[in-house]
Amino acid sequence: MSDIKVDCTGETCPIPLVETRKALRKAKEGDIVEVIGTHPSSKKEIPMAVKALGLELIDIQEKDGVWKIRIRR
Amino acid sequence: MADKATIIVHSGDMDKVYSALIIANGALAMGMEASLFFTFWGLQRLKKGGLERGPLSKMNMLGLGKWMVKRKMKKAGVASLEKLLQDFKELGGKILVCDMTMEIMGIKKEDLRDDLISDYCAVGTYINEAKESSVTLFI
Numbered sequence: 001m002s003d004i005k006v007d008c009t010g011e012t013c014p015i016p017l018v019e020t021r022k023a024l025r026k027a028k029e030g031d032i033v034e035v036i037g038t039h040p041s042s043k044k045e046i047p048m049a050v051k052a053l054g055l056e057l058i059d060i061q062e063k064d065g066v067w068k069i070r071i072r073r
Numbered sequence: 074m075a076d077k078a079t080i081i082v083h084s085g086d087m088d089k090v091y092s093a094l095i096i097a098n099g100a101l102a103m104g105m106e107a108s109l110f111f112t113f114w115g116l117q118r119l120k121k122g123g124l125e126r127g128p129l130s131k132m133n134m135l136g137l138g139k140w141m142v143k144r145k146m147k148k149a150g151v152a153s154l155e156k157l158l159q160d161f162k163e164l165g166g167k168i169l170v171c172d173m174t175m176e177i178m179g180i181k182k183e184d185l186r187d188d189l190i191s192d193y194c195a196v197g198t199y200i201n202e203a204k205e206s207s208v209t210l211f212i
Contacts, residue, residue, distance in 0.1 A: 010150050011150055011152070012149055012150045012151055012152075013095065014095050014098045014099050014102065014152075014157075015152050015156075017098070017099060017102040017103075018098050018099075018101075018102050018157075018160045018164070020102065021101065021102035021103075021104075021164060022160070022163060022164065025164070048103065049102055049103045049104065052103045052104045052105075053103075053104040
């Protein structure tokens with residue numbers, strides 16, 4: 001198991017969603033993918049994708065406009 | 074019904090090609106399959122060096138409007154069409170090309186970026202894809 005970090009700071013639609021999906025495809029089962037970003041809608045939509053993909057959303061944090069989403073593959 | 078998005082890219086306008094690629098990438102990112110079916114003016118964007126060449130659909134003003142919009146896009150951090158196309162392929166998206174309109178538009182196979190294209194086909198293939206799709210759009 002390993003942690004995969006994806007930095008989408010400053011990126012806008014649809015890049016945070018796409019980069020999250022790319023990382024999840026490369027991850028192995030049990031790996032944790034951590035995405036950070038600033039695009040507000042992606043904070044809502046990445047969890048929607050996680051649900052659609054049937055994966056586990058570990059948590060969502062936000063501080064000073066930067067959010068961090070952790071997903072278990 | 075398969076969870077799939079099939080989009081006809083009829084327009085070659087820059088902003089409309091953006092819409093098509095963003096929606097298609099969104100579908101792939103949400104775990105759906107996605108196909109882009111290029112026809113008529115859309116084909117121009119698959120020509121070698123043609124992807125970023127489309128005019129703005131409104132207020133292009135001989136390219137001035139496009140230049141202004143591109144500048145705003147750069148400021149907002151919007152990805153290039155090339156990145157969106159590469160991401161689309163990486164996530165398993167399919168590019169289909171209408172061979173009948175290639176003839177009308179005077180476009181030959183060797184003019185196109187053949188490495189990106191999954192198949193050259195016609196309306197039957199589109200219908201076959203579309204009838205299995207929960208999302209289909211004409212852009």
